[in-house]
Amino acid sequence: MGANPPLEQTNSPSDPPVAFDRLFDWAIGALLTLVGLLSALVGGSLYYVVDRATVADVIASSEFQSEVLTEAEAVDLLWALGQWGGLGLVAVGVLSVAVGVAVVVAHGRARSEGRPTPRWVLGVAGAIVGTILGFVPLSPALGGAVAGYLDPDRSASGLGVGAIAGVFAALPAFVVALFVGVGLASGLPAGLVPAATAVVAFGALFALVYLVGLSALGGYLGHRLADN
Numbered sequence: 001m002g003a004n005p006p007l008e009q010t011n012s013p014s015d016p017p018v019a020f021d022r023l024f025d026w027a028i029g030a031l032l033t034l035v036g037l038l039s040a041l042v043g044g045s046l047y048y049v050v051d052r053a054t055v056a057d058v059i060a061s062s063e064f065q066s067e068v069l070t071e072a073e074a075v076d077l078l079w080a081l082g083q084w085g086g087l088g089l090v091a092v093g094v095l096s097v098a099v100g101v102a103v104v105v106a107h108g109r110a111r112s113e114g115r116p117t118p119r120w121v122l123g124v125a126g127a128i129v130g131t132i133l134g135f136v137p138l139s140p141a142l143g144g145a146v147a148g149y150l151d152p153d154r155s156a157s158g159l160g161v162g163a164i165a166g167v168f169a170a171l172p173a174f175v176v177a178l179f180v181g182v183g184l185a186s187g188l189p190a191g192l193v194p195a196a197t198a199v200v201a202f203g204a205l206f207a208l209v210y211l212v213g214l215s216a217l218g219g220y221l222g223h224r225l226a227d228n
Contacts, residue, residue, distance in 0.1 A: 017110075017111075017114055017115060017116045017117070017152060018107065018110065018111050018116065018117045018152065019116075019117040019121075019122060019125075019150035019151065019152055020117075020125070020150065022108065022111070024125075025103060025104050025107045025108060026104060028100060028103050028104075028124065028125060028128065029100040029101060029103055029104040030100070031100070031128065032096045032097065032099055032100030032103070032124075032128075033096070033097050033100045033101070035093075035096050036092070036093040036094065036095070036096030036097035036098075036100065037093060037097065038093070039089050039090070039092045039093035039096060039172075040089065040090045040092075040093030040094065040097075041093075042086075042089055043085075043086040043087065043088065043089025043090035043091075043092070043093060044086065044090055045086070046082055046085060046086035046089065047082070047083055047086030047087060047090070048086075050078075050079065050082030050083065050086070051079070052075060052079050055075050055078045055079045055082070056075050058078075059071055059074055059075055059078070068192070069189075073188075073189055076187045077184070077187035077188055078187070079187065080183040080184070080186045080187025081180060081183040081184070081187060082183075083183065084179045084180060084182050084183030084186070085176065085179060085180055085183060087179050088175055088176040088177075088178065088179030088180060089176065091175050091179065092172045092175050092176060095171070095172075095175065096172070099124060099168075103121055103124055106118055106121060107121050116152050116153060117150070117151075117152060119151070119160065119161050119164055120164055120168075122147045122150050122151055122161050122164070122165070123147055123161060123164030123165040123167065123168050124165075124168050125146060125147060125150065125165075126143040126144055126145075126146045126147030126148075126150075126161070126162065126164075126165030126168075126169075126215065126218075126219070127143055127147075127165045127166070127167075127168035127169040127215075128143070129142060129143045129146045130142055130143020130144070130146075130165065130166075130169050130211075130215065131143070131169055138214055140165075140166055140169060140210070140211045140214035140215045140218065141214040141215065141217055141218030141221070142218060143165050143166075143169060143215055143218065144158075144161075144162030144163075144165045144166060144214065144215030144216060144217065144218030144219040144220075144222065145162070145218035145219065145221055145222030145225070146165075146218075146222060147161045147162055147164065147165040147215070147218075147219050147222065148161055148162050148218065148219035148220060148221065148222030148223035148224075148225075148226070149222035149223065149225055149226045150222075150226075151219075151223060151226075154226075154227065156223065157220055157223060158219040158220040158221070158222055158223025158224070159216045159217075159219055159220050160216075160219070161219050161223075162215045162216040162217065162218050162219015162220060162222070163212050163215060163216040163219065164215075165215045165218075165219065166208075166211040166212035166213070166214065166215030166216060167208075167211075167212060169211050169215065170207055170208045170211040170212065173204070173207055174204055174207075174208065177200055177203065177204040177207075178204075180200060181196075181197055181200045181201070184196045184197065184200065185197060
């Protein structure tokens with residue numbers, strides 16, 4: 001009798017190319033669309049409801065006193081902030097709906113073509129988790145950890161996808177801050193515009209560094225947790 005042929009060693013299945021199934025695509029898309037529509041509704045209402053006469057009545061009934069602004073200048077400032085803040089919320093709403101639709105389309109296409117989940121889709125998922133858990137201290141790190149944990153690319157460090165989650169988490173606030181900055185520039189007296197612009201820019205930069213930095217750290221830790 002001849003020798004028995006050696007047993008063939010089967011390879012272990014490779015990691016799945018996508019991080020989550022189609023149901024989560026639609027859940028993310030639906031959530032972002034709902035949030036976007038609500039944001040646009042609130043912003044549009046703010047834009048049309050806040051007029052100069054209403055602001056003037058509020059200022060007059062509040063016994064306004066200020067050493068920096070006159071009553072007329074305060075009316076101009078609040079009206080401009082209402083107008084531009086409303087437009088900022090509308091812009092955030094449109095952006096949120098666009099990102100939700102993009103997640104459904106892009107991840108579905110990646111799945112059908114056998115490609116891994118795009119990193120930016122993981123960033124969106126992480127940003128949503130971090131925002132929902134905003135009441136938890138250092139919640140951006142949790143969002144980044146989710147993005148890093150879901151990343152199917154085991155050769156990555158998780159820092160990049162975590163940072164992307166932080167960028168998406170900061171994007172709504174950054175857009176609103178940009179519009180509010182325009183409102184300040186148009187509503188404040190010319191001499192106060194540079195100082196107000198510097199304060200808004202510093203606040204936006206601090207928020208961006210905070211969110212992106214913590215999310216990147218969380219992405220690294222989440223990726224290490226998935227490896228172990």
